[in-house]
Amino acid sequence: MFKRRAGIRSLKRMLKMELVEELLEERKTGEQKDKQLAKLKITIEDLDKLRQEEDEINNKLEEEMDKQQLLHEQLQANKILTKQLEKIALENRCSICLFPWEANNYHRLVSLKCGHLFGEMCIRTHLQQSNICPICRKIAVGRDVRRVLLNHTP
Ligand SMILES: [Zn+2]
Ligand SMILES: [Zn+2]
Numbered sequence: 001m002f003k004r005r006a007g008i009r010s011l012k013r014m015l016k017m018e019l020v021e022e023l024l025e026e027r028k029t030g031e032q033k034d035k036q037l038a039k040l041k042i043t044i045e046d047l048d049k050l051r052q053e054e055d056e057i058n059n060k061l062e063e064e065m066d067k068q069q070l071l072h073e074q075l076q077a078n079k080i081l082t083k084q085l086e087k088i089a090l091e092n093r094c095s096i097c098l099f100p101w102e103a104n105n106y107h108r109l110v111s112l113k114c115g116h117l118f119g120e121m122c123i124r125t126h127l128q129q130s131n132i133c134p135i136c137r138k139i140a141v142g143r144d145v146r147r148v149l150l151n152h153t154p
Pocket of ligand 2: 112115
């Protein structure tokens with residue numbers, strides 16, 4: 001009887017100890033889980049930060065690319081403008097002598113009936129030999145020669 005009781009007591013003690021150990025173990029794994037969770041949280045926060053930084057970099061890159069694109073377009077527009085100005089400068093010459101016409105004097109700006117422009121002396125000389133416009137070949141005579149007044153000419 002006594003032996004049995006002692007056996008039960010020691011069994012109880014053993015069970016108790018096992019329970020305590022189990023509880024301790026559980027608490028340990030709980031703490032580990034908490035630690036892991038905390039680590040995970042840090043990792044997620046870091047990831048978010050990294051992602052944010054990446055977004056910022058991407059935004060900056062896009063801005064830079066937009067700027068480059070704008071610059072490129074401006075450059076293109078400038079090139080077109082320069083070409084147009086060159087063309088205008090080229091067109092603002094007497095097509096007979098290739099010199100620019102003058103506001104006054106013998107090479108002043110005149111037009112024919114067809115609308116084409118020349119230096120006066122050049123077209124008068126030309127019309128003495130041929131009664132056609134040197135550009136469009138429409139009939140032109142001396143009395144068709146009209147002075148053209150530019151707005152900025154005094
Ligand atoms: Zn001329
Ligand atoms: Zn003409």
